[in-house]
Amino acid sequence: MYLTKPKLIDIVSKQVRFKLNANAVSFSILVFLQLLALALSFPSMTSIDHELDVSLVEVSVTSHVIFAVLWTFFSGIHLANCTKWNETFTFVTTRFTHHLSNFFYMVIASFIASVMTVLASPTLRLLTYMRYDEIPQSPLTIIEAPMDFFIQFITAFLYLLLFFVIGYVIQSFVQMNGLLGSVYLIAIIFSLFIINGIFGVPLISNLVLAFLQERSLFLFSLKVIGAIAVLFSLSIWMTNRLEVRKS
Amino acid sequence: MTVITCQNVTKSYRSYNVLNDIQFDIKENTLTGIIGRNGVGKTTLMKMIAGYTEVDAGKLEVFSENPFNNLIVSSNTVFIDDTMTFPESMTIQDIFKECKRFFDRWDNQLATRLSTYSGLHPKTKPYILSKGKRSIFHAIIGIASRSPLTIFDEPTNGMDAVVRKDFYRALLKDYIAHPRTILLSSHHIEEIENLLEDVLLIHNQTILFHGSITDLQERFITLMGTEQKLGNYMDSDDVIALQKIDSYVTLTMKNRFTEQEFEVMRENGIHVSNVSANDAYVALTGKSKGGIDDVFN
Numbered sequence: 428m429y430l431t432k433p434k435l436i437d438i439v440s441k442q443v444r445f446k447l448n449a450n451a452v453s454f455s456i457l458v459f460l461q462l463l464a465l466a467l468s469f470p471s472m473t474s475i476d477h478e479l480d481v482s483l484v485e486v487s488v489t490s491h492v493i494f495a496v497l498w499t500f501f502s503g504i505h506l507a508n509c510t511k512w513n514e515t516f517t518f519v520t521t522r523f524t525h526h527l528s529n530f531f532y533m534v535i536a537s538f539i540a541s542v543m544t545v546l547a548s549p550t551l552r553l554l555t556y557m558r559y560d561e562i563p564q565s566p567l568t569i570i571e572a573p574m575d576f577f578i579q580f581i582t583a584f585l586y587l588l589l590f591f592v593i594g595y596v597i598q599s600f601v602q603m604n605g606l607l608g609s610v611y612l613i614a615i616i617f618s619l620f621i622i623n624g625i626f627g628v629p630l631i632s633n634l635v636l637a638f639l640q641e642r643s644l645f646l647f648s649l650k651v652i653g654a655i656a657v658l659f660s661l662s663i664w665m666t667n668r669l670e671v672r673k674s
Numbered sequence: 675m676t677v678i679t680c681q682n683v684t685k686s687y688r689s690y691n692v693l694n695d696i697q698f699d700i701k702e703n704t705l706t707g708i709i710g711r712n713g714v715g716k717t718t719l720m721k722m723i724a725g726y727t728e729v730d731a732g733k734l735e736v737f738s739e740n741p742f743n744n745l746i747v748s749s750n751t752v753f754i755d756d757t758m759t760f761p762e763s764m765t766i767q768d769i770f771k772e773c774k775r776f777f778d779r780w781d782n783q784l785a786t787r788l789s790t791y792s793g794l795h796p797k798t799k800p801y802i803l804s805k806g807k808r809s810i811f812h813a814i815i816g817i818a819s820r821s822p823l824t825i826f827d828e829p830t831n832g833m834d835a836v837v838r839k840d841f842y843r844a845l846l847k848d849y850i851a852h853p854r855t856i857l858l859s860s861h862h863i864e865e866i867e868n869l870l871e872d873v874l875l876i877h878n879q880t881i882l883f884h885g886s887i888t889d890l891q892e893r894f895i896t897l898m899g900t901e902q903k904l905g906n907y908m909d910s911d912d913v914i915a916l917q918k919i920d921s922y923v924t925l926t927m928k929n930r931f932t933e934q935e936f937e938v939m940r941e942n943g944i945h946v947s948n949v950s951a952n953d954a955y956v957a958l959t960g961k962s963k964g965g966i967d968d969v970f971n
Contacts, residue, residue: 449761
């Protein structure tokens with residue numbers, strides 16, 4: 428009997444392609460959110476001194492960042508849900524190749540989201556120029572400071588990938604434990620606050636500050652990659668025995 | 675060559691024991707019916723074979739490999755049931771494209787012809803199809819994938835009688851042209867008995883019978899006649915099923931009779947007939963006493 432002898436890399440690449448096709452709507456949502464953020468952040472001129480005729484045009488990409496973070500987080504939840512799990516098993520897969528292809532999908536999606544987020548700033552500057560004939564001052568232009576632009580991109584990419592994986596691991600946890608999953612999750616988060624309250628150990632804030640206060644790009648990257656590796660391994664471990672098409 | 679080897683396999687869901695110490699082998703290129711009453715573990719068994727769920731104890735091998743989390747088994751197996759899901763954004767055409775990439779033996783022409791015949795428009799999204807049409811779509815994937823191990827778990831759910839007949843015919847024609855190992859479970863055993871080569875009958879958490887359809891049928895015999903004429907046989911321990919309408923009795927019995935004994939029965943006005951596979955299945959899995967008739971008596 429002739430049997431197909433698949434290569435892991437072939438199956439993973441086929442799955443990544445399948446997931447990109449299957450989640451095309453998700454990318455449309457990202458584009459919509461970025462356009463919405465653009466509309467919300469559309470530069471408006473504020474007059475600050477009438478006598479000297481000085482006006483201020485403020486350009487901010489905060490909405491773009493917030494929307495991108497929310498998109499990656501909820502996309503992570505969506506990607507690890509039961510329906511997506513069963514969809515993959517309609518075709519050729521194992522639990523491991525499913526997770527691996529999901530990871531590559533998340534890398535691609537985070538890359539696209541971070542490019543869009545980082546390009547929001549020059550887009551807004553261009554819009555300001557078109558609207559007011561003024562170019563807002565910014566230390567971060569790709570021509571004047573390409574390295575800063577690169578750092579901005581890497582930081583955005585790593586943060587977005589981290590939020591993607593956080594959403595993914597939360598949904599994996601819920602999927603493993605069924606309805607009780609959400610209860611367990613709330614209990615875990617609640618217990619962290621209790622530890623903080625009783626023992627004065629601010630675990631959550633320490634953890635968040637460890638990322639926010641990091642000034643070295645190398646150390647920051649290491650921390651985020653480490654966190655992603657831990658969370659993603661946890662997700663694989665939790666669902667490695669999970670049933671498919673559970674009735 | 676043996677495609678599936680199952681040795682002392684046990685599977686439970688929490689405290690509920692679904693399959694207990696089951697053993698069987700399934701040879702290459704056979705069409706085997708998995709039959710049994712509701713909830714006996716047919717789906718569980720097929721899901722274990724496809725690697726969708728893990729065995730609790732015992733040894734299960736598919737293509738000489740443990741099917742759980744196994745890429746070789748997954749690449750050579752397709753599992754069709756009514757809970758299959760596809761991305762909502764994808765059309766039938768898109769899904770066929772994915773099938774072509776994933777299944778090495780996928781016959782896209784056949785899939786397209788079958789879907790056209792079944793009235794499935796290529797631009798339709800499967801989630802908007804009716805239950806019957808969705809089952810047809812799933813069945814097309816099962817047939818056209820031509821996987822060395824093709825598993826159909828009650829594929830005709832929701833299909834009307836005409837479509838069911840077409841499906842079985844399409845499956846048989848493709849199976850003859852491209853032999854492979856097929857497992858097929860169905861509640862309509864009378865519809866598939868002419869299709870199957872072997873039967874794997876699951877009952878009370880174990881394999882009650884595994885063999886050819888003919889062997890299954892030859893295990894039993896049906897005797898029909900008046901109560902007076904069949905009186906001697908009615909109290910026998912070999913009686914599997916007894917149906918009585920007024921004084922006319924139909925007995926399904928274990929076949930331990932010789933040809934001479936059949937001749938005597940016929941001379942005495944007892945009608946002797948072979949049982950259908952369905953009757954044999956009902957006889958093996960039903961109750962001789964305490965059946966539905968007793969509710970009305």
